[in-house]
Amino acid sequence: MGYSTEHIAGSLKAARERKGLSQRALGAKTGVPQSHISRIENGAVDLRLSSLVELARVLDLELTLVPRRKLPAVRAITRGDDAGQRDVQGARKAANMLQRLGDRIAELPRETRSEIAVQELQRRTRELMHFKLSADDLVHLQEASAAMQEFLTGSRNLEAVEQAQSRLGLLRNALAHRAGASAPSVPRPAYRLDGDDHG
Structure with missing residues (x-):
């Protein structure tokens, strides 16, 4: 053959x-x-x-019959298609995880949300919503989410919130300094209403 x-x-x-x-x-x-x-x-x-x-x-x-000289370009495109799809799915998963983390913070009782560490965590979460997240960013988000879950199910120790805030801060800095990286874009809503923190 x-x-x-x-x-x-x-x-x-x-x-x-x-x-x-x-x-x-x-x-x-x-x-x-x-x-x-x-x-x-x-x-x-x-x-x-x-x-x-x-x-x-x-x-x-x-x-399809492809001219031989154009075959390398066709092969490169078809190889990149599968990887690109995985990247978009990972970016979408990261954005959803960030949204859930923001929702958890918004559901905290008012007196808990007034703590400086919780306010800082909420600010970091909102900042990250403006970045294009990639599948690689999932690790930091999962660590922050795990720390937040520990806070919610544990003794309400603010160290867990500070740990989550630290993870998100590192992620935010990495995203801000990522030079020319082209993370896959995730469809975003045309507008978003942030939760009302006044009551």
Whole structure:
């Protein structure tokens, strides 16, 4: 089997496994017998164009003829697509975690919110909402969230709040000094109403 056929067979098998389809299920959807799919994936048979088109369609793949000199660019784009999607999901998760942390602070009793450490934590949380967060920022947010959870479930020791505030301060400084980093942008609401702290 030549390299190009081997590469196509490997791509088809990987796409089938990503979709969670067995060879039998793929055969039922495409009309290509399971035994033929097995031989295609193992490189024991030459692909017929009609079979290839049908397999690609079911596996959400697109067959395209690309000029050889442009192939490296196409490969780079398709490799980066999966990583970019993971980054956007991580950024969205970080933004949601930050929002939940802000909500927890807002739900604290008024006398607790008047503590300087809690006010500082609330300020840091609001500041971070203006930054583009990345999946890498999740670690700091998880540590701050864990410290805040300790405060809420424990003896209301302000050291936990100070620890959370310190974590968020480090994150804020890192984000502010991140030079030219292009964190994936997360869709943000057109406007946001901050909680009313007056009652």
